[in-house]
Amino acid sequence: MYAIIIGGGKVGYYLAKVLIQKGYEVALIERDKDKEAQFSAEFEDSFLLGDGCDPEILEEAGVNRADILIAVTGDDQDNLVACEMALRHFKVPRVIARVMDPRNQKIYQKMGIELTVNATQTIANLIEQEVLAQEIIPLLALRRGEIEIVEITVPNTSPVIGQPVRELALPPHCVLAALLRGELIILPRGDTIFFPNDHILILTSMDNVEELKKLFYE
Amino acid sequence: MKVIIFGCGRLGAFLAQALSQKGEEVAVIDRDPRAFRLLGSHFQGKTVVGTGVDEDVLREAGIEQSDAFAAVTNGDKINIMSSLIAQEIYRVPNVIARIADPKMEEIYRELGLKTLCPTRLSSEMILHLLNNGQ
Numbered sequence: 001m002y003a004i005i006i007g008g009g010k011v012g013y014y015l016a017k018v019l020i021q022k023g024y025e026v027a028l029i030e031r032d033k034d035k036e037a038q039f040s041a042e043f044e045d046s047f048l049l050g051d052g053c054d055p056e057i058l059e060e061a062g063v064n065r066a067d068i069l070i071a072v073t074g075d076d077q078d079n080l081v082a083c084e085m086a087l088r089h090f091k092v093p094r095v096i097a098r099v100m101d102p103r104n105q106k107i108y109q110k111m112g113i114e115l116t117v118n119a120t121q122t123i124a125n126l127i128e129q130e131v132l133a134q135e136i137i138p139l140l141a142l143r144r145g146e147i148e149i150v151e152i153t154v155p156n157t158s159p160v161i162g163q164p165v166r167e168l169a170l171p172p173h174c175v176l177a178a179l180l181r182g183e184l185i186i187l188p189r190g191d192t193i194f195f196p197n198d199h200i201l202i203l204t205s206m207d208n209v210e211e212l213k214k215l216f217y218e
Numbered sequence: 219m220k221v222i223i224f225g226c227g228r229l230g231a232f233l234a235q236a237l238s239q240k241g242e243e244v245a246v247i248d249r250d251p252r253a254f255r256l257l258g259s260h261f262q263g264k265t266v267v268g269t270g271v272d273e274d275v276l277r278e279a280g281i282e283q284s285d286a287f288a289a290v291t292n293g294d295k296i297n298i299m300s301s302l303i304a305q306e307i308y309r310v311p312n313v314i315a316r317i318a319d320p321k322m323e324e325i326y327r328e329l330g331l332k333t334l335c336p337t338r339l340s341s342e343m344i345l346h347l348l349n350n351g352q
Contacts, residue, residue, distance in 0.1 A: 053294075053322070054322070055319075055321040077295040077296045077298070077299040078295055080295075080299050081298050085322075088329055103273060104271070107303050110306045111302060
């Protein structure tokens with residue numbers, strides 16, 4: 001597996017180290033000359049000094065044989081342009097972009113960059129998860145946001161407690177993917193029974209959110 | 219015609235003045251309010267402080283009703299990103315991105331952006347002048 005990482009800030013630096021440790025072939029591209037000495041010593045030939053959006057640098061890094069390109073600079077325009085060129089011009093099979101301003105998520109998706117990492121959004125989701133017990137927490141958007149993996153926590157008063165899964169009137173286009181009970185991960189079957197505080201991971205189309213709320217909370 | 223120009227450097231300011239003199243409705247975006255001095259005191263158009271990749275700024279400049287959008291800052295990537303937003307999200311009919319790096323310009327032209335590469339244009343012009351001088 002060959003991964004190109006653009007941006008040698010904290011995220012890119014640690015990501016490069018982790019991937020190398022896992023046996024990936026890695027190229028780390030960073031344009032800050034101040035980091036050259038340290039990165040050359042640490043990553044040797046895996047480090048390239050330059051702008052990761054420069055097509056010549058990308059070619060020098062061997063973008064044509066890369067399996068994945070990950071753009072994690074602190075600038076949305078750099079991450080967007082690097083990923084778009086990799087995906088559409090150099091035909092890299094997979095790209096991952098870091099999104100700095102959550103409002104920019106839309107344009108990434110519009111350009112076909114499906115996998116984005118957005119720290120602000122993730123932290124906001126975690127806070128929501130703690131604060132709003134009776135909410136459906138979106139964990140991951142797939143297919144440009146048409147499908148989502150959501151999490152529901154079964155409250156003490158939920159009508160589904162004691163019910164087996166097969167009696168649950170789930171809306172269409174909705175799959176119970178997993179049930180988390182304490183440390184246990186349970187694959188839900190027809191006879192699996194819901195307990196209070198079960199966390200349920202559901203793969204669903206976005207239209208179902210209201211119906212799911214009714215089912216588990218009313 | 220309603221035109222938005224992102225980037226009030228020499229090119230952006232000159233273009234804005236030219237369009238405004240022709241009677242077009244022009245809005246200029248730049249993150250540095252001092253840049254608008256280049257427009258001169260007779261400029262009739264609108265100025266908006268901010269960046270052309272911020273949708274609130276773009277809407278304030280009137281992107282929803284605009285006929286054309288030109289991103290002419292000296293940053294290639296920010297020009298590309300703002301042009302993509304104008305073209306793909308706001309469906310502005312005529313979008314032009316200034317890209318100084320000729321290789322990047324070629325790639326984005328193939329990917330469907332209307333691009334303008336000052337480097338390529340100037341060098342072609344200079345070559346032409348050199349040939350004619352001989």
